[in-house]
Amino acid sequence: MAKTVYGHISGLKPSELRALERLYRRRVPADYLITHELSRELSRLSFELNRQLGLLINRRGEIEYVIVGDYHQIVIPAITRSRKSEGRLKGLRCVHTHLSHEGLDQDDLLDLAFLRLDCMSVLEVGEAGLPGRLHTAYLLPQKDSDGYYGYLSPVYPWELKGDFREFIESLEEELERVRPLKEVSDREDRALLVEVHSGPKFYAEERLSELRELARTAGVTVVGEVIQRRDRPDPRYVVGKGKLSELIIQAMQTSANLLIFDCELTPSQVRALTEMVDLRVIDRTQLILDIFAQRAKSREGKIQVEMAQLRYMLPRLRAKDDAFSRLTGGIGARGPGETKLEVDRRRIRERIARLERELKAISRQRELRRKRRKRHGLPVVAIIGYTNAGKTTLLNTLAREHLLAEDKLFATLDPVSRRIRLPDGKTVLFTDTVGFIRELPKDLKRAFQATLEELYSADLLLHLVDISHPDFEEHIKTVEEILEEMGLSRAPRLLVFNKIDKLSPEEVRAYQNRYHAEAISALNPETLPPLLSRLATFLDNEKPM
Structure with missing residues (x-):
């Protein structure tokens, strides 16, 4: 275990350095936070050097670091040691001096939290370098009315009792008790x-x-x-x-x-x-x-998600070690060659280009299918809306099928189309689409462009809205903004409020009149005839509503 004098040691005399080196050869009984003798020596040296001094002490009482600061502060070194459980303390305590007779300050509390120390103690340096009171803070197992920190009563070092190890053990036992380890698996995020x-x-x-x-x-x-x-x-x-x-x-x-x-x-x-x-x-x-990676099932969906992930990852690659540099040529091509970072970037760009070619092929196939539908005169209604608005549920009810519909965001990634017969006998192709969300990542927008091409050929966009959501107006605005970005702001569309069973009839009528919308419950087929009749009228007239 390396022990060192750390910090602002420039300008110190050899005799002063030797005095500091003697400090970290000292030991503290495991039952004591610090001994009276060590506190006297620490206080005296801090007074003579006119600098703050600190000690990092482990639970065996060994001093791992002697830290030298300036008059106002010390800087604790990075602690790389880890313990078996992520939530446990680091097994180190810090005791450092203050020359201006104040107790713990905000920086001390921040260091206590950032480093997960057993405790942070500040020793006042009094006249002639004599030790004053010791102020100690520790992390609470649970937040209380005073915050996240607990405090021991300030005491003089000679008043300390041999109960420090018992205190820390009980503190960690309480930390383990309140942490919900039994409620969640170690593998679960x-x-x-x-x-x-x-x-x-x-x-x-x-x-x-x-x-x-x-x-x-x-x-x-x-x-x-x-x-x-x-x-x-x-x-x-x-x-x-x-x-x-x-x-x-x-x-x-x-x-x-x-x-x-x-x-x-x-x-x-x-x-x-x-x-x-x-x-x-x-x-x-x-x-x-x-989420998209978990839910993509079709080849097209997986390609689109992988492209988005690669585009997100590309600017976030960084070199970790110059040792990754390597030769990639022979005679006449000597030099560092490509670094590992450059190779990774090149491979990602090549993979993106290959995926883009595959998506273009899929897009051409979609275009052929759209042309066949046009030749047969089959109208297309694309169901769009904010994620989890009930689009797949509506398609299930219309087609009397059981496509996956969950009360989760982005339950549908792959577009699904079904032929539906309207009340006037006309057959219409309804297409379910991926849900929108505010600030949809631009890499996902680009990746899913092939899927969203279905919207450009649709005769009508059926904009479904979860009217029971408290933020539904913002959802409408988000969808409208995305449509505008896609150049579909002039596309014919019909606003439809879903989940009306969660509101009173009076509220539903008020929203309908305000937005000139249809109102349905996708789970209840009896609420759908007015919507289907309006769709039939629109498709007969072939003009925006």
């Missing part, structure tokens, strides 16, 4: 959701609610949620350092192994967060990509 916003709180809560549904769809267990209001995200950690410390503590308390941010993270933010919190970190885009 346990996530904290993070929302950073600059607008009203209700808007942040709505976004967080949708993120929670996405996590549920992906099979992730949500064990906590964090909202922070900021004018703009922190360029390094997205959230502020105080909120980041709360995230670390919550992750430890809830046995979380994953952080999911609602905003899109830059590669540098992912790296910084991962290094700081020691957890996996993903953003909303990655979560949606994972």
Whole structure:
């Protein structure tokens, strides 16, 4: 176990360095936080050097680091050691001096959380270098009315009792007891959701609610949620350092192994967060990509998802080691050659190009099918809408089939078409499509362009809306914006409110009149005749409604 003097050691005399080296050869009885003798020596040296000094002590009482700071602070080195359980403390305590007679400050509490220390203790340095009171903080197993930190009463070092090991063992036992280890499997993702916003709180809560549904769809267990209001995200950690410390503590308390941010993270933010919190970190885009990867069944769907994943991954590759550089040529081509990073990028671009060729072939086949339908005069109605609006359920009811329809986001990725006979005897082809969502990742939009081509040839877009959703108006706006982006803002479409069984008849009529929409319950065939009659009238007239 390497022991060292760490920090601002420039300018120290050889005799002072030797005095510091003697410090880390000292031992502390395992039952004591620190001994009176060691605290006197630490305080005296700190006074003589006019610098803060710190000790990192393990549970055997061995000093692993002597840390030298300046008058105002110390900088604790990165601690790479890990323990068997992700939620456990690191097995180290920090004792450091303060020269201005104050107790624990905010930086001390942040270090306590970031490093998951057993405790953080501050020793006052009094007159003539004599030790003053010792202030100690530790992480609470559960948040209480005072926050995430617990405090021991300030005491002088000679007043300490030999009960430190018992205190830490009981603290870890409580941490293990409150963590929901028995409720979730070790293989299951346990996530904290993070929302950073600059607008009203209700808007942040709505976004967080949708993120929670996405996590549920992906099979992730949500064990906590964090909202922070900021004018703009922190360029390094997205959230502020105080909120980041709360995230670390919550992750430890809830046995979380994953952080999911609602905003899109830059590669540098992912790296910084991962290094700081020691957890996996993903953003909303990655979560949606994972859902698509889980649910794609057809060859076309799998190609589209893989393309989106590769495009997302490409700018996030980075070189990890210059040792990956290698020769790729012989005589006349000497040099470093391609690095591993460059090879990976080239292979990804080649794979994307190959997938694009496959999608173009599938697109040509679709075009041929569309032309055959046109020759036979078969009208096409494309069912569009926000994800989980009930599109597949409606198609199931119309066609009397049992296509997969779940109360989850993106239950349908692969387009499905069925012939339906309207009340006037006319046969119409209804096509189910992938659901839309706010801020749909641009890589997914590009990848699913072949699927969405069906919308351009449709005679009518049936825009289905979950009227029972509290944010349905925002859903309508999102779909309209995506249609405009696709150049379909002038396409004929009919607004249809679904799930009317969850509202009162008066509310349904009010919304119908306001939006000039049809109202149905996709689960109840008796509510569909007015919609089908209106469709038949439109297709007969062949003009926008």
